[in-house]
Amino acid sequence: MNYENILAEKENGLAVITINRPTKLNALNKTTIQELHEAFKALDADKEVKAIIITGSGEKAFVAGADISEFADFDVAQGGELAAKGQELLFDFVENLSTPVIAAVNGFALGGGLELAMAAHFRVASDNAKMGLPEVSLGVIPGYGGTQRLPQLVGKGRAMEMIMTAGMIGAEDAKAYGLVNHVVPQAELVDFCKGIASKIMKNSPVAISAAIKAINANFTDGVNGYKAEIKAFGEAFGTADFKEGTTAFLEKRKAEFPGK
CATH class of the missing domain: 3.90.226.10 (2-enoyl-CoA Hydratase; Chain A, domain 1)
Known part of the structure; x- marks a missing residue:
């Protein structure tokens, strides 16, 4: 554009x-x-x-x-x-x-x-x-x-x-x-x-997005940042990036995050 x-x-x-x-x-x-x-x-x-x-x-x-x-x-x-x-x-x-x-x-x-x-x-x-x-x-x-x-x-x-x-x-x-x-x-x-x-850019874009939201939650009126973190942390376990990141770690190789 x-x-x-x-x-x-x-x-x-x-x-x-x-x-x-x-x-x-x-x-x-x-x-x-x-x-x-x-x-x-x-x-x-x-x-x-x-x-x-x-x-x-x-x-x-x-x-x-x-x-x-x-x-x-x-x-x-x-x-x-x-x-x-x-x-x-x-x-x-x-x-x-x-x-x-x-x-x-x-x-x-x-x-x-x-x-x-x-x-x-x-x-x-x-x-x-x-x-x-x-x-x-x-x-x-x-x-x-x-x-x-x-x-x-x-x-x-x-x-x-x-x-x-x-x-x-x-x-x-x-x-x-x-x-x-x-x-x-x-x-x-x-x-x-x-x-x-x-x-x-080497890290999980899904996790980074969730981290931005969780950090910002601490500065938002009426929002409990700790609860926002717990929710985002739990949701990460359902992502393809989490599966890839943990699997790559256990297999001692570089992660290739799908961004999902």
Whole structure:
């Protein structure tokens, strides 16, 4: 499928989505959010795709934020609708995707950009990355999940400071905070993420999907994460992947998971 603002490629079971608005520092507008939704949905439905990397084009930015010109004149109802629609189409959608999503954070990840990175299942940053939620400097707050996911990742106190100061942190601080898992030179970023993806892709896609759901259950209001884990663990025993994985282990050979 051809897109206006993103590139989507896949090879050997690995997909790479690149947000491609370099003149706008890859800022998220309505079209880009819709295209990302469509790309993630299509790749998640593709049984050949075992992992997805999301990154930004160029060397300056992953996503420098939302496209402010689109909503500067919105009223209360329109603002609420903007946040609700964006979360449904992209941020919550990515977080709950059954295919693992790795954010390769190159350069600036601000506002909606950091929120997108946080919606991914984990993050790797280039050594020149800068991250922050500057929304309060515009008289608004993060609306794409930032006030929820940032405290989950870095703790309440650090999240409060980052959001209230509207400041940016560098890649090494982000790693120390637990916001990103690894920091690598920018030229090596995507290849490093591909290396992690290759390790993920050796494992059962059915089990990985179940693990994502079980982990996310712990952060969902009204859901007992332990019970969700027990249910998913039990259901795994009825899968072809479980039979193949245990049989391969006992036969001392590499598993060839059917993904069922």
